[in-house]
Amino acid sequence: GQNxxxxxxxxxxxxxxVQINCTYQTxxxxxxxxxxxxxxxxxxxxxxxxxxGLEEKGRFSSFLSRSKGYSxxxxxxxxxxxxxxxxxxxxxxxxxxxxxWGAGTKLIIKP
Amino acid sequence: NAGVTQTxxxxxxxxxxxxxxxxxxxxxxxxxxxxxxxxxxxxxxIHYSVGEGTTAKGEVPDGYNVSRLKKQNFLLGLExxxxxxTSVYFCASSHERTGNNQPQHFGDGTRxxxx
Numbered sequence: 471g472q473n474x475x476x477x478x479x480x481x482x483x484x485x486x487x488v489q490i491n492c493t494y495q496t497x498x499x500x501x502x503x504x505x506x507x508x509x510x511x512x513x514x515x516x517x518x519x520x521x522x523g524l525e526e527k528g529r530f531s532s533f534l535s536r537s538k539g540y541s542x543x544x545x546x547x548x549x550x551x552x553x554x555x556x557x558x559x560x561x562x563x564x565x566x567x568x569x570x571w572g573a574g575t576k577l578i579i580k581p
Numbered sequence: 582n583a584g585v586t587q588t589x590x591x592x593x594x595x596x597x598x599x600x601x602x603x604x605x606x607x608x609x610x611x612x613x614x615x616x617x618x619x620x621x622x623x624x625x626x627i628h629y630s631v632g633e634g635t636t637a638k639g640e641v642p643d644g645y646n647v648s649r650l651k652k653q654n655f656l657l658g659l660e661x662x663x664x665x666x667t668s669v670y671f672c673a674s675s676h677e678r679t680g681n682n683q684p685q686h687f688g689d690g691t692r693x694x695x696x
Contacts, residue, residue: 474623503682511689511690515684565631565677567614567626567639
């Protein structure tokens, strides 16, 4: 069946580094998205991986291993504004509507 | 730069009432989507549209109807609201180009409570 697993909640300290994991089991794979969602707001796009390896974008990096069905989002130099939920979504087929979403990881940043 | 606009932002309905949620995008996107987001669950696709005049069912379509008469607008209707439809509803849109990583762009959501 289709399944995407993420930790429900994580806590980290301002200025530190945190890694949010996502494992997936889907019928197909054509890319993985990470989104950020602040409480009460819309999800906003962070990153996209379709090939194995690390994609770096400023303080945020995303890694993918297709053979392991695994991705992580790495956040460096954490800031209080990084407190949010982080959503992992897998694109199963050729079309964008075939996204399977994880339940999200709530990240709490402490001073 | 409006992006994706949803109206209303909040609404309280009584069981059995009907209403329409409106979504408008100004990015000339081909694809549009309606999701619901419930605590502890991932976004679930209700209906989607791949172009003007076309709609299709997603994962949880029962109790909802949609229409896309114009490319920029996607309407979600609840014919007879039920408490199980209490949720946050998100509209999203995207370009659809094969081989490209086209992210979905989301509206701010509609918080709907059914009493």
